[in-house]
Amino acid sequence: MLGGLLLGLLESFGTFWLGGEWRDVFAFGVLILFLTVRPTGLLGERVTERV
Helix, strand or coil: HHHHHHHHHHHHHHHHHHHHHHHHHHHHHHHHHHHHHHHCCCCCCCCCCCC
8 A cells, every 4th residue: 555655646746747648657667666676565574585
């Protein structure tokens, strides 16, 4: 729920700055960038693998 709210806010700000036609590109760009930086998610924990 928190991720959807943040994505909606970022999408609306991106629409304001870049225009309405760039809304989807901005949203997918933010998602790809965020999942590259934090692959465990917004509130995810690091998991150590035991061998």
